[in-house]
Amino acid sequence: MGTPPSTSSEHVSLSIDGKTITTKKGSSIMRAAMSAGISIPKLCATDSLDAFGSCRLCLVEINGQKGTPASCTTPVTANMVVSTQSDHLTKIRKGVMELYISEHPLECVSCPAKSDCELEDMADLLGVKESRFINEETQRPDHYADQKKDESNPYFTFNADMCIVCSRCVRACDEIQGTFALTISNRGIESGVSNASINFFESDCVSCGACVQACPTAALVEKSVIKLGIPQKTVQTTCAYCGVGCTLDAQLSDSNETQIIRMLPAKSGAANHGHACVKGRFAWGYAHHKDRILKPMIRKHIDDAWDTVGWDEAIDYAAQQFSSIQINQGHQAVGAITSSRCTNEEIWVMQKFVRAALHNNNVDTCARVCHSPTGYGLKQTFGTSAGTQNFDSVSHADVILLIGANPTDAHPVFASQMKRRLRAGAQLIVIDPRKIDLVRTPHISATYHLGLKPGTNVAIMNALAHVIVNENLLDTSFIQKRCDSQAFMKWQEFIANPNHSPEFAENITSVNAENIRGAARLYAAAENSAIYYGLGVTEHSQGSTMVMALANLAMATGNIGRAGVGVNPLRGQNNVQGSCDMGSFPHELPGYRDVTDDAIRASFEHDWLIKMEKQPGYRIPNMMDAACAGQFSGLYIQGEDIAQSDPNTQHIEAALSAMQCVIVQDLFLNETARFAHVFLPGTSFLEKDGTFTNAERRLGRVRPIMPPQTGKQEWQVTQAFATALGYPMHYESSAQIMEEIARLTPTFSRVSHSNLDNHGSVQWPCNNNSPQGTQIMHEQTFTRGLGQFVITEYQPTQEKTTRKFPLILTTGRILSQYNVGAQTRRTENIQWMAEDVLEIHESDALPRGIRDGDWVEVSSRKGSTSLHAKLSDRVNPGVIYTTFHHPESGTNVITTELSDWATSCPEYKVTAVEVVPANHLSPWQLKRQLKSRTLD
């Protein structure tokens, strides 16, 4: 359509080439014409970018108007009379095309973009084959001579020779991605795309690929396209990395239908609208990595070498081990952990496996280590364990309160959407110990950055609420109408207490009281204020308290129940939401229903033809403790690397070592597999068939690009395991599993694969009340009826800094890597981060004799590890920061097992540590190195 759609609700009529066309006010002439089937030549316009008007191919004539305006940049007006064809127009358009060709000869036969090049298409359309303006001596502009091809990015190349200087790449980087890495340098004929650096790799580019997708020629093109040719077939699926859940079009080779050539984000994707990040777009190569294990393996003892076996043997072995454990130690002695990387269908079968085949509730999820406080906190206050909005809601926010989240790294595509809104004028408050990118990034600057001391979230949140209550910035009519008044009165009284004043909080948080006041006023005064938060909120000993404090704040100011507001968790993994929805909890059945509720259990028992255990099962930390105590001996772990990602690695390792049968189902021999007895090869998302649920409760289809390389879908493996344990399962397809999910889970009752295939993704609840799904929750009433204010008393963490451990370590992630990095480290993304480094403020580093790049040892009460130091002013003095993408860093060797009081979510974000210069690996690292060497 050439230009983006107009958002106007008014319509106008005009005539184009004699046709009367009615279209939205604000549309371009080009869009109006194209929507009526009249095509106009164009090169610089594309509907993902604002009209620019540079190529001048789309010129038209308008009655009563001088000259030949560009149809892409000229909006329609009522009764306009436009002609898109005339001799004069043809002459100009051909002339323009000849000018292009005078600089960019049509050497299409040898070009990698052949048949995918808009320049070639336009030349054909206009019937231009050569240029009168070519001048032998001056054909190529001089500046091209010294510009070599830029091959520095691992995934795409830039070749200035092919560039027609249409600025689509620059605009894509600005408007879509918001990184502003590209510009056109020089003027006139010397103009060319520049990344203000020696090459793309060294520049500010974050390799999102938006520019590559926008480029009409082969100037910016995927290396895979150069190598494999232009793809012909497309399968639409959902990204398996983060909670944004981008819809991706896997484009496949003609000759080999399982060969992906490129991933293009789908314009129809409701979460991503045609955008993706470096992970989703480019980092899918791990599916074919040589480290992948494709056959089952078993061993008697974890010091033995692995035996590769057939599926039947592996499953029989596992079943026999689990049965014997249950016979010897009781039916509670085994359990399973589900994975947020798996599909809803796979997870459903897992938890059913535990409940029906193991006859207990010992099922937990890795969401435990990230967002369990979200589930708990939002359920208590609003009644639903999920974020309140859709992503698009951010486009209506006037003030964005961002807490403990770093979306530009962890949720890049949503960050781009948020940045677009911020550039359009919304204001930003960042509450984070670290100066994350959004605090100051091109054309964005946070109004407030409250750089608090890690572990003091609740104190600052109470202070914000205090200002709102004491300065009477409350939305009283919302509170009266929508919230439980008694709970509110109690809360109001509690929060008005002077020991929640900003001045008081300043002592705890080190944040200037005036800034707290300013931020509170800003949040309360805006028409629409929205809260977005991440693991910096949940991974604390007061994680659940903090989530409830956020909910209190939103209710107190009436920021719930419409577009532009809400309380929104930014979920880490692609299917954290789904793994929670599917009942991967020892105390909850699918749909967050209490396992002790007889009626609910009965509905499952009736369907599954079993008798169900009423008593809630073990959480992951309980499993580990029970294992160390010799009461828990069999664990089936799907797609999760607890030995690397869970806190206090030594404790986990001890627990795993104590078990009789650890079953790991994964793509790679991960850290946990070092302690496993059975290894069941898993499937990558390119092989999976099912659904993922993203952070906005959106179920998107995951479609197989290729059959499982292991021969089995993961649910088939679980099904076989259940069958071997004496509970036969008979699913024939993933769609059948979804039918069962819909049948047994009221919030999903209208979901089915065929609906998703026909109508696209949907946000739950999706049932008879809202058959099209639910974009925004709690619009009229809260799920629980009246909103519940909860008292949120600040409790300092037990993890205290002392003379011995004077610094606070906090953790996070970076853009190019994903979580423990099992996938991303096995792609070219590794080029962006070869190792985890420790960010430390100069004023902490210098007195310790630490220089930039030095090898340092970080130790806590729990353990120590060694890393390279990076001097940085992103962290405040007293705080140090690292990522956890590489197993050899052993970041979690030092984190403690302190956890959220309500949900046991570990306190990853606060560990008291000391840092000293070092010249050796830590004992744990040495042990690990030794062990992996003997295994290799």
Added chain:
Amino acid sequence: MNLYETYTVFIPGDSAAVALGANLVAEALLQEANKRCIDIRLIRNGSRGMIWAEPLLEIQTSAGRLAFACTNPEILVELLDTGIFERELDMSVAERIHPSCLGFTEDIPWLKNQNRQTFSRCGIINPLCLDDYQTLGGLSSLKNALEQQPNDIIDAIAASGLRGRGGAAFPAGIKWKTVAECSSPCKYIVCNADEGDSGTYADRLIMEGDPFLLIESMAIAGYATGANKGYIYLRSEYPLARQILDQAIRIAQQKNLLGDSILGSEFNFDIQLFVGAGAYICGEETSLLQSLEGKRGEVRSKPPLPAQEGLFGQPTLIHNVISLCSVPAALVSSGQHYAALGINRSLGTLPFQLSGNIKYAGLVELAFGHSLRYLLDQFGQGTLSGKPLRAVQIGGPLGAYLPDRMLDTNLDYEEFIAIGAGIGHGGIVVFDDTVNLQVQARYAFQFCVEESCGKCTPCRIGAKRGLDNLSTSNDLVLVEALCEVMESGSLCAMGGMTPIPVRSAIHYFPEDFTPTELVS
């Protein structure tokens, strides 16, 4: 009116005068006066626009200012040796004092025959003296305006017939009205002081010679349209104008001519000076706004018009320096006075700037309606070389080359458009018979190659192909084809008007394009 006491000496501090040695003259004067124990007061005024007479030295007498042309330190010594400050001067004596004496400044025909509306104070006062400014009528227009309804001011501007002096000659009244009608709480006044046309200097002259006029005018525009913030986008090659404006703005802020509640009214207005990026294209309004926003100076497509979505997306009144500085004159008697000058739809006056191969170069403010020949004959008075005049380029580097036979065209926007030319910013460059128009046509393309922003294809590639062609094959059919694509296809007037000098050169001077005449 004798604003200044006797023995006051005026030597312009204007950059053109300085370039011609005004500072040396001033230094010599102070030294010599000191040596001779003469008590004089030196005022560095702006230039009166008689570039041909710079450094012009004026001495205040009881009968008026006596002017001395083209002075230098030697002339100054000679002058002092005459005992000029020791006797009472009268006209008859004065003229015999020194050959450089032009008599009383006010009587110099070159000045007397002009119609100075906008430049009425320029060169007369000390540019940074607010009292002098007020004594000669400054601030009365703003004071008057602040007592009127904004709409009445806009009506007066419309009635005056004032059109944009930056080149496009768009009616100012319509633009003011558009901005005033936008409901945004945040609007801007932007002064385009990027003066990039070769041979033009009116903007600089007035900014250096009468800076408070610009400030007053912008404040009036702000009040009338509802804007509280103004920017002056100043050409980077004008360091002196920068200094003077900087100081003038500071003084205006101190004297409450800018800031909150200006002149005791309820209106707030402030101005920020911004030094440009040094590119010709940044004089184009949308490109200027981009540059002001800290972006690459690249033309934006219109719509949206800057008046609706300009600086930072807000309604913006962008005007050339002269358009703004003409506002107080245009507002006299609700526009009637200004509208009575000029002809047809070209009303009021325009400061023409004569340069090139011309005897009397300088700024001539005239009402529209005289012929170009009148202007050149009356004021320019022939070529500097004494050779016959062959071509005149009017309207800057994108203006037409005209031969002698076209000089009878009246100075009226529409009459010039009718002959495929334009008046533009009023720059007029004269060439004698040594000029080669094929070279000039080539230069027109060359200029476009160098100054094109590079956004749109016709201009970005077309200009280079045009230059290539004229430099090698000189294929006029292809050149015409290029001109057609550039004219109709270009996004802005840079590429769109480059064909004007090219085509006019080919049309009026075909003899220079015959193969035997080609100059490499």
